[in-house]
Amino acid sequence: GAVVSQHPSWVICKSGTSVKIECRSLDFQATTMFWYRQFPKQSLMLMATSNEGSKATYEQGVEKDKFLINHASLTLSTLTVTSAHPEDSSFYICSVIRGIYNEQFFGPGTRLTVL
């Protein structure tokens, strides 16, 4: 069964509004979660590492004030896209680490369209 869920699966919003995406670890506690972004026909690019109880670590070039990450519990991390613009339209995917090999399990992704 699914290990990681994301909500919503797709969202359409107007330019200038904020959108929150949830990532839940369903059957285990995840101290670390990752957020990736995938543009059409491109690869996954790591945006940030979300650590439970502490500030997220952002990759170079990712605006931390625009992409707010909150990892308030061991089963939930949220990504808020603030003041969204059309160029933020993308597929956002989260993942969690599990097991002795630190294997990553991915959520089903959230498609964001900003009009």
Place this chain on the structure above:
Amino acid sequence: AQTVTQSQPEMSVQEAETVTLSCTYDTSENNYYLFWYKQPPSRQMILVIRQEAYKQQNATENRFSVNFQKAAKSFSLKISDSQLGDTAMYFCAFMKVHSGYALNFGKGTSLLVTP
């Protein structure tokens, strides 16, 4: 920084045939993991196979096997007895051990299995 290169943007194979997807990487690390992930049209990322760099033996998972050449920094994926359900994007990924465990993906290879 690690780079992962997949030189085949698209490939096609007939059902029941064998296909090999190539991947090379560049790193100065000695301890790392390599992965192949599959992303079908649903866009759910699925782990296909994993290889630990310290292991000389090539990993196999049913119809999927890898040819890991550490000195050449090459990590190819062989799919035997291809099935229509193997049609997907395939991403090669690199992970440093003990350094955050984030994945660094190649650009992907789009594989089409034809009847």
